[in-house]
Amino acid sequence: MTPKLIIFDCDGILVDTEKVANEVLSGFIARAGLTITPDECHLRFTGRTLDTIRSLLIEEEGLDLEEDWADQVRAADLEAFQSGIEAIPGIKDVVEQVRARGIPYCVGSSGKYEKMNMTLASAGLLDYFKDVLYSAQDVPHGKPSPDIFLYAAKGMKVDPKDCIVIEDSLPGLQAARDAGMAAFGYVADPLSNPEKVRALGAIPFERMEDLPALLGLPGA
Structure with missing residues (x-):
């Protein structure tokens, strides 16, 4: 679905x-x-x-x-x-596909708002996310606590069970699991551990190009 x-x-x-x-x-x-x-x-x-x-x-x-x-x-x-931050390869196309299909999305990050605004702007992504940023600075506990993802779901007015999290860290995937959310773990980094990703109940993937189909986006 x-x-x-x-x-x-x-x-x-x-x-x-x-x-x-x-x-x-x-x-x-x-x-x-x-x-x-x-x-x-x-x-x-x-x-x-x-x-x-x-x-x-x-x-x-x-x-x-x-x-x-x-x-x-x-x-x-x-x-x-300050020297410049690049977008993760392929992520802009993923976000464009999500937007084109009218699916709500947001950011749930351990980083503070100042950092998110700076790095997303540098990578040319801020316009996609500036109104849907959620930071762990607003919740009692950071990842691996589920607080940030539950906070984001509440802010977006969506039941946690209807959310999907896209993460690259094991603490983040644990947070998603404990929030009752499905998750996909990005394992392009050579230091990533797909087996640990699976152990946390998430589905590992190596290429952003594969994510739209994994998300079940119509036409992907």
């Missing part, structure tokens, strides 16, 4: 920010005393809010991080993104 609402994650689904963001994050963590590569950051932290990452680093690694550490990382991310 065609979904009544499609909820897109932002980073890694709409905009190609993950490589730059993980390079910034690994640098901040290294300066705090823990050597970690960008790839390790990707595997461990992608999909989570920076506030959640800070808590994990304090609790699990014993790092001494300033109260405003997450804000420092966000500011460094925005500076790094």
Whole structure:
């Protein structure tokens, strides 16, 4: 059945920010005393809010991080993104097909509104999403909690069971599952794990070109 609402994650689904963001994050963590590569950051932290990452680093690694550490990382991310952010290959066509068929859609992201507005604008996608952005900054808990997706569904006035989530992170797919939503996991990244995606009840896919048919879009 065609979904009544499609909820897109932002980073890694709409905009190609993950490589730059993980390079910034690994640098901040290294300066705090823990050597970690960008790839390790990707595997461990992608999909989570920076506030959640800070808590994990304090609790699990014993790092001494300033109260405003997450804000420092966000500011460094925005500076790094100034050089330009590309859209994920094929995603613009997916969004055009969704719009052409009149299917409601929105963004449900761990990122803050300032970051989403900047990266989506840089990638030429902001006009599609500027009125349907939902950020984890507005809910009590970030991914893997289902809060952001339930918040987006409520804002769009759609029952969670009628929503489909498009995600690239395991915490995001767990959030979708716990929200009672079907999900598709984008696994184009070599570090992705399709088996873990399936274990969370989601369907993995490697090419954005395949997504319209997976979504059951008429004529796809």
